[in-house]
Amino acid sequence: MLWLDDKLKPPWVEVELASLTQRRQGKRKQQSSVFSWNTRLTKYFKAGQHHKTIEHFQQMQQQGMVPDSFTFIRVLNACTSLRALEKGRHIHMQIVESCGESNVFLASGLIDMYAKCGSIEDAWTVFSKMPTRNVVLWNAMILGFVKCGQSQRALEVSKQMECEGVEPDRVTFIGLLNACASVPALEEGRHVHEQIIQSGFESDAFVGSSLVNMYAKCGSIGEAWRMFNAMPKRDIVAWNAMILGNVKCGEEQKALRLYRLMQLRGVKPNRVTFMAVLNACASVAALSKGRRVHKQIIQSGCVSDAFVGSSLVDMYAKCGSIEDASSVFNMIPVRDVVAWNAMILGHVKCGQGQEALQLSQQMQQEGVDPDSVTFVGILSACASVAALEEGSRVHKWIIERGFGSHPFVANSLVDMYAKCGSIEDARRVFDRMPTHNLISWNAMLGGYAMHGQAEEALGHFEQMCEKGVEMNSVTFVVLLSACKHRGLLDEGLHYFESMGSVYGISATVEQYTCMVDLLGRAGHLDEAEDLIKTMSCEQNACVWIALLSSCRNHSNVKMGERIAKWVQKLDPGNPAGYVLLSSIYATAGKWDLSRRIEKLRLEKGVSKQSACTWIEVNNEIHKFVTSDDKHHQMVEIETELKRLSMQMKDSGCWPDTKSVLGDVEGNTVFHSCHHSEKLAIAFGLISTPPKTPLHIYTNLRVCDDCHTATKFISKLEERAITVRDGNRFHCFEDGVCSCRDYW
Numbered sequence: 189m190l191w192l193d194d195k196l197k198p199p200w201v202e203v204e205l206a207s208l209t210q211r212r213q214g215k216r217k218q219q220s221s222v223f224s225w226n227t228r229l230t231k232y233f234k235a236g237q238h239h240k241t242i243e244h245f246q247q248m249q250q251q252g253m254v255p256d257s258f259t260f261i262r263v264l265n266a267c268t269s270l271r272a273l274e275k276g277r278h279i280h281m282q283i284v285e286s287c288g289e290s291n292v293f294l295a296s297g298l299i300d301m302y303a304k305c306g307s308i309e310d311a312w313t314v315f316s317k318m319p320t321r322n323v324v325l326w327n328a329m330i331l332g333f334v335k336c337g338q339s340q341r342a343l344e345v346s347k348q349m350e351c352e353g354v355e356p357d358r359v360t361f362i363g364l365l366n367a368c369a370s371v372p373a374l375e376e377g378r379h380v381h382e383q384i385i386q387s388g389f390e391s392d393a394f395v396g397s398s399l400v401n402m403y404a405k406c407g408s409i410g411e412a413w414r415m416f417n418a419m420p421k422r423d424i425v426a427w428n429a430m431i432l433g434n435v436k437c438g439e440e441q442k443a444l445r446l447y448r449l450m451q452l453r454g455v456k457p458n459r460v461t462f463m464a465v466l467n468a469c470a471s472v473a474a475l476s477k478g479r480r481v482h483k484q485i486i487q488s489g490c491v492s493d494a495f496v497g498s499s500l501v502d503m504y505a506k507c508g509s510i511e512d513a514s515s516v517f518n519m520i521p522v523r524d525v526v527a528w529n530a531m532i533l534g535h536v537k538c539g540q541g542q543e544a545l546q547l548s549q550q551m552q553q554e555g556v557d558p559d560s561v562t563f564v565g566i567l568s569a570c571a572s573v574a575a576l577e578e579g580s581r582v583h584k585w586i587i588e589r590g591f592g593s594h595p596f597v598a599n600s601l602v603d604m605y606a607k608c609g610s611i612e613d614a615r616r617v618f619d620r621m622p623t624h625n626l627i628s629w630n631a632m633l634g635g636y637a638m639h640g641q642a643e644e645a646l647g648h649f650e651q652m653c654e655k656g657v658e659m660n661s662v663t664f665v666v667l668l669s670a671c672k673h674r675g676l677l678d679e680g681l682h683y684f685e686s687m688g689s690v691y692g693i694s695a696t697v698e699q700y701t702c703m704v705d706l707l708g709r710a711g712h713l714d715e716a717e718d719l720i721k722t723m724s725c726e727q728n729a730c731v732w733i734a735l736l737s738s739c740r741n742h743s744n745v746k747m748g749e750r751i752a753k754w755v756q757k758l759d760p761g762n763p764a765g766y767v768l769l770s771s772i773y774a775t776a777g778k779w780d781l782s783r784r785i786e787k788l789r790l791e792k793g794v795s796k797q798s799a800c801t802w803i804e805v806n807n808e809i810h811k812f813v814t815s816d817d818k819h820h821q822m823v824e825i826e827t828e829l830k831r832l833s834m835q836m837k838d839s840g841c842w843p844d845t846k847s848v849l850g851d852v853e854g855n856t857v858f859h860s861c862h863h864s865e866k867l868a869i870a871f872g873l874i875s876t877p878p879k880t881p882l883h884i885y886t887n888l889r890v891c892d893d894c895h896t897a898t899k900f901i902s903k904l905e906e907r908a909i910t911v912r913d914g915n916r917f918h919c920f921e922d923g924v925c926s927c928r929d930y931w
């Protein structure tokens with residue numbers, strides 16, 4: 189209705205118009221307000237203030253504003269960033285109420301939100317309900333599947349998309365290439381590549397990088413190189429893909445060269461690059477390169493990134509610099525399981541089992557969820573210091589966490605119990621395992637060997653043959669050492685011969701060392717020497733040391749002198765040659781020569797491996813080193829040792845002096861009174877109630893004197909004492925040792 193002249197308007201029209209204008213203004217006011225609310229929403233969202241975005245949305249509703257699809261998409265994005273699934277579901281309901289279920293724009297936001305919040309089935313429901321699906325929706329669904337690790341389904345969905353005749357765009361291709369990379373599916377990747385060429389997207393930089401990434405991750409490094417070299421402009425994604433791909437296929441040096449080249453071309457590395465390069469440094473133990481990368485990381489500001497931090501810890505630990513690993517570890521604000529694992533495994537690798545166990549307890553206190561790698565690390569830490577109580581506690585933790593039947597963890601449990609002295613528990617875990625692989629069989633065999641249970645070891649080996657288990661070199665090292673610990677020469681010779689002829693495994697220096705040891709102990713010194721000289725593999729110092737120690741046991745000075753020269757030639761820094769030869773002279777009463785060899789060792793700066801002994805008392809591990817005076821109960825320990833020494837003197841049991849040269853203290857009967865084994869045993873005696881069995885672990889072969897003394901103590905104090913030395917277990921009871929003095 190058009191009134192040319194306002195004056196002609198009738199009064200009722202006036203009223204009508206007034207109310208209309210009012211309504212119009214109201215709506216305009218509402219619209220402009222929604223617009224300003226949305227602007228603020230966007231501002232918060234872009235600043236990464238996701239909680240504030242959601243709060244703002246709630247305030248907006250409280251003030252009676254009706255959100256539009258733009259509002260909804262922003263608040264959905266905020267939920268996605270916060271991984272706030274429940275909040276997201278709530279928004280979904282509101283969307284259905286106010287906009288229905290067919291808005292493509294909102295549906296793709298919902299799919300994205302559900303996929304990223306880990307509820308891919310909800311995403312699929314939203315997708316399935318859509319009456320028409322355009323490429324944006326398909327892309328959201330494909331990327332959703334890739335994001336939540338269901339790349340195979342992403343590839344299936346793409347086939348459906350093809351059937352429905354929807355043309356893929358570059359986003360689709362990037363999504364599909366990522367799917368192929370993570371499956372990995374090389375053939376399908378090549379098919380996608382063909383489609384890309386047909387659609388003319390090959391020259392797109394992002395598509396090109398994704399192609400390089402796909403080929404590298406699918407293990408076709410040649411095709412990756414070809415794509416990479418053909419790219420006119422390479423972005424960081426392409427460089428990272430190439431570096432990672434080379435690390436993955438064991439070409440660490442090429443990866444490091446690419447890293448340098450990339451910097452020369454002026455491409456700035458990012459966190460992904462740093463993680464890949466650190467991985468390469470760790471694999472080839474390139475410590476100085478690793479340090480340089482560390483400096484660059486500090487310069488780039490990525491040093492506070494948790495993942496980069498974990499990679500740094502891992503690199504330092506694997507390169508053997510546990511101090512650097514610790515200082516990086518202590519600076520990471522939020523430490524994930526990868527960082528903890530790297531630290532625990534790093535300490536185990538450096539022989540610091542006790543420190544590894546302390547870390548695992550700290551990790552538990554900080555509430556970090558362990559994974560299978562963590563447990564393997566902790567168990568090998570327990571095994572390394574023979575911490576049985578701690579090991580059983582960890583076993584309970586493993587069961588609680590549902591890792592009891594994980595194959596690696598179960599194998600480590602068998603190994604841990606065997607090395608901590610409980611062969612029965614090892615067997616129990618072994619019997620409960622649903623399936624056994626070679627590592628499980630070898631772990632159990634190793635347990636029997638260490639415990640000197642040769643019959644059980646041979647029986648176990650026969651069982652392996654019956655079950656058709658494919659043996660490896662380790663199996664035979666363990667089997668032969670079982671024979672060695674019991675002096676089973678004939679059996680040893682039989683297995684050594686059949687190893688090559690029946691099982692097709694060529695002998696390595698480890699098996700030769702066992703055989704030399706076996707022959708030497710049985711007094712066949714010449715045969716042992718002949719065996720070394722006709723070895724089919726390269727000789728090393730260890731095999732000669734085995735023979736040299738037999739020369740000592742059989743007091744063969746002439747041969748000992750000759751063999752010591754071999755040890756000296758092959759490994760000049762090895763103290764065993766000096767120590768054994770000096771001991772051979774001492775046994776033969778040639779004290780001058782003995783002292784001269786000791787002097788020569790010191791002059792050459794060859795230090796003896798330091799002896800350490802660990803004992804677990806009341807869930808705590810105590811470490812002793814020879815001539816230790818750091819322990820807080822040292823006075824009590826000394827008193828106890830004097831008491832034992834007097835008792836031993838009275839009983840007329842004088843210890844052996846063969847192996848204690850240079851340790852003579854004079855005052856006590858114990859010539860090697862300050863050997864760490866004795867300190868640990870004395871500490872065990874005064875810290876536990878009478879008759880409590882003692883478990884100790886010492887890193888070197890137990891000396892004759894300590895062995896004699898321990899036998900005596902086990903009878904005098906009526907204690908069962910289990911000692912694991914560098915070679916095997918000794919179970920002392922009532923004055924005898926399970927090794928029958930053969931070790």
Ligand SMILES: [Zn+2]
Nearest residue numbers: 860863891894
């Ligand atoms: Zn000793």
Ligand SMILES: [Zn+2]
Nearest residue numbers: 918925927929
């Ligand atoms: Zn023994």
